Amino acid sequence: MAILTQEQAKAIIDKVLSYAKADETEVTISGGRTGNIRYARNTVNTSGETNELSLSVTSVYGKKSGSATINEFDDESLKRTVARAEEIAALAPENPEYMPMLGPQNYAASKTFAKATDAINPEYRAQLAVDSIKPCVDNNLTAAGYLEDFTGFVATGNSKGLFGYNQSTSVEFTITVRSADGTGSGYAGKDFNDASLLNASQVTNIAAQKAMASVNAQAIEPGKYTVILEPMAANDLLRLLASGMDARSADEGRSFLSKKGGGTKLGEKLFDERVTIYSDPNHPDIPAAPWSGEGFPLEKTTWVENGVVKNMFYSRYWAQKQGVNVVPRPQGFIFAGGDQSLADMIRNTERGILVTRFWYIRAVDPQTLLYTGLTRDGTFYIENGQIKFPVKNFRFNESPIIMLNNIEAMGKPERTGGNMVPPMKIRDFTFTSLSDAV
Numbered sequence: 001m002a003i004l005t006q007e008q009a010k011a012i013i014d015k016v017l018s019y020a021k022a023d024e025t026e027v028t029i030s031g032g033r034t035g036n037i038r039y040a041r042n043t044v045n046t047s048g049e050t051n052e053l054s055l056s057v058t059s060v061y062g063k064k065s066g067s068a069t070i071n072e073f074d075d076e077s078l079k080r081t082v083a084r085a086e087e088i089a090a091l092a093p094e095n096p097e098y099m100p101m102l103g104p105q106n107y108a109a110s111k112t113f114a115k116a117t118d119a120i121n122p123e124y125r126a127q128l129a130v131d132s133i134k135p136c137v138d139n140n141l142t143a144a145g146y147l148e149d150f151t152g153f154v155a156t157g158n159s160k161g162l163f164g165y166n167q168s169t170s171v172e173f174t175i176t177v178r179s180a181d182g183t184g185s186g187y188a189g190k191d192f193n194d195a196s197l198l199n200a201s202q203v204t205n206i207a208a209q210k211a212m213a214s215v216n217a218q219a220i221e222p223g224k225y226t227v228i229l230e231p232m233a234a235n236d237l238l239r240l241l242a243s244g245m246d247a248r249s250a251d252e253g254r255s256f257l258s259k260k261g262g263g264t265k266l267g268e269k270l271f272d273e274r275v276t277i278y279s280d281p282n283h284p285d286i287p288a289a290p291w292s293g294e295g296f297p298l299e300k301t302t303w304v305e306n307g308v309v310k311n312m313f314y315s316r317y318w319a320q321k322q323g324v325n326v327v328p329r330p331q332g333f334i335f336a337g338g339d340q341s342l343a344d345m346i347r348n349t350e351r352g353i354l355v356t357r358f359w360y361i362r363a364v365d366p367q368t369l370l371y372t373g374l375t376r377d378g379t380f381y382i383e384n385g386q387i388k389f390p391v392k393n394f395r396f397n398e399s400p401i402i403m404l405n406n407i408e409a410m411g412k413p414e415r416t417g418g419n420m421v422p423p424m425k426i427r428d429f430t431f432t433s434l435s436d437a438v
Contacts, residue, residue, distance in 0.1 A: 002031045002051035002152070006165040009155035012055070012073065017159055019082045022059035022089060024101045025159045029055045032152015037125040040144040042133050047125060059085040063098040066091070099316040102295045103160040110166050111287035114194035117169035118151040124195075125149075128173070132204040136177055141208055145175035149195065156295070166289045171195045175204055176377060177211040178438070184217075184390070185438045186210025187356060187377030189232065191418065193287060210356060210378035214390040219434055220381060222394055226352035227429040228345045228382070231414045233375075234335075235421040236358040241369055241400040242277060242333040242419070245303055247312035251322065256369045256401060257312060264312070271307040271404040274338065278302045279330030285415045292328030301330065307404075337422025338410035345409050345425045347385040353431075354380040354387060358396070369399045374435050393438075394431035403429070 004012070013027045031053035038046045056069040059082070066088025070081040128147055136143040149171040157163040174189035188206040192198055229237075241256075250257035250264040257265045280300040281288035292298055294316055302310045314327040346354065361373035375393045382388065406427045413420040 002033050002053050003167070004029065004031065004053075004153060004155070006155070009153070009165055010157070010163060012078075013155060013157035013163070015075070016055070016057060016078050016082060017157065019079050020057075020059065020086070020159060022061055022086050024060040025082070025085075026058040026101055026156065027055065027158070028154065028156045029053070030152065030154040032150055034148065034150045034152075035120060035122070035125060036146065036148045037129050038146045039129050039133060042137050042143055044126075044129050047122065049122070055081070057081050057085040059089040060098070060101070061086075061089050063094040063096065064089050064092040065095065065098065097317045099320070101158045101160045102162050104162055105164065105291065105295060105297055107164050107166075107290040107297055108282070110168070110290045111282060111284070112166065112168035112193055112289060113151075114169045114196070116194055116196040117149055117171050117192075120149045120151075120171070120195055128200045131201050132175060135201070135204060136208060139208060139212070140180045141211055142178045142180070143175060143204070143207075145173065145204070147171070147173045147200075154289070162295060164291055164295070168289065169193055169195075171198055173198060173200055173203060175207045177204070177207040179211050179215050181215070183438065184211045184213070184215035185377045186212075186214060189416075191415065207377075213380070213387075214378050214438075217379070217390040217392045217438075218381075219392045222431040222433050224428045224430055226349060226408065226425065226427050228342065228349065228352060228354045229424045229426060230342065230354070230356055231416045231421045231423050232357045233355045234424045235416045235419055236361060236373075237371065237398070237400045237403065238335060238421060239333070239417060239419055240361070240371065241404075242303070244366075244369065245309075245312050246329075247314045247322070247327070248318045250312060251318075254366065256367055257309065258367065266309050266312060268309055269307045270309055270401065271304060272407045273307045274336075274407060274410065275304055275307050275404050276302070276336040277304040278334050278336075279332060280334065281331070283332075283334060283420070286332040286334070286418060286420055288331035292330075294326075294328065296326055296328045298328055298330060301327065303333070332418045332420070334420040335413055335422060337413045340409045340411050340425075342411060342423050345411065345423065346382055346387065348409070349382045349425070350384060352382045352425075353391065353394075353429075354382055364397065369401050370397065371399065372397050372432075374437070376437070393435040395433045395435055396430060397432050398430050
């Protein structure tokens with residue numbers, strides 16, 4: 001019963017709404033099957049599959065709301081859950097920013113469900129582990145990997161007549177490979193809606209090659225370098241910029257989009273003219289559910305065009321306060337890229353650093369988007385168009401705003417972390433110190 005059809009979900013939501021006495025009531029049902037397999041030191045140590053189904057009720061009196069959640073679906077349990085939500089709402093303080101529930105919306109069909117992912121079973125997971133572990137054993141390497149797959153649905157409805165239903169699937173595979181002596185480390189990962197696109201052997205091979213190539217890394221002086229960021233590394237920083245494009249934060253002076261003295265930088269050119277960032281729920285590589293967290297239909301939206309800030313996220317409350325239209329927060333971002341391959345970028349670099357990924361990223365200054373963090377799992381020195389040797393990891397202090405003004409080249413965007421991000425060649429990237437961690 002973990003996955004309900006649209007008709008089954010609608011019938012339950014309608015039943016729950018028939019029990020409601022509050023001014024407004026919202027019902028959300030979600031469920032699905034989540035499977036996983038994990039291995040470390042070339043040995044599977046956990047695997048499993050869970051099936052979950054839950055229903056939440058939010059009741060509202062005026063501007064007071066309360067919620068209750070349950071995983072039992074008999075009539076008496078549903079009635080008790082509605083009563084509990086209404087009881088909590090009656091006791092709750094008023095929320096001065098509460099917005100009335102939306103009425104009926106037109107939601108387009110999504111492309112978030114893939115049969116290949118829905119068909120994943122324990123045998124699939126076991127074979128993936130074998131295909132990943134065996135080449136590492138054969139090359140005297142040590143692998144640690146994790147696969148998680150999901151297939152499920154969400155349905156939402158309210159007393160104003162809104163109803164939405166969406167099925168989705170996802171699969172994510174990540175692997176770390178270490179050399180036998182522990183001095184070399186490589187990492188790779190892929191995430192998709194459609195499991196037929198996942199090639200675990202190929203992902204493993206990338207991590208294994210990085211592990212072997214990064215043995216006995218050498219220390220070089222920190223400083224400003226030209227860097228080539230693989231898509232995973234670029235996403236580690238660019239997602240922080242994209243998720244920070246909130247209008248309220250900008251209006252209240254708390255954002256990189258805030259102007260000194262008041263106002264925002266909407267409409268201003270902040271980045272290199274090659275920078276275009278947009279979102280599209282129907283993008284074939286990162287399809288999204290058809291509605292936002294507030295229930296508004298998601299549409300293709302341009303956030304930055306040719307370096308100019310075109311849009312910011314406006315919640316219902318803030319849009320009403322500012323007298324503008326709601327601009328929903330998207331579920332994924334697409335960073336337009338260029339036409340150079342990673343090999344082209346390396347070949348055209350006189351002196352630089354190739355970065356696989358970052359980790360332990362922490363904010364230093366939210367108004368300039370200055371972050372600090374560390375490189376990890378494969379960092380290499382480039383000289384005269386060739387990778388010369390592995391280097392010890394660095395701590396960096398850098399802002400994606402500065403990055404996007406120091407672009408030298410970009411490649412074709414790839415899906416990573418739910419976004420589409422290109423490999424990027426950036427000049428004057430700031431490394432502040434060395435790290436002995438592998």
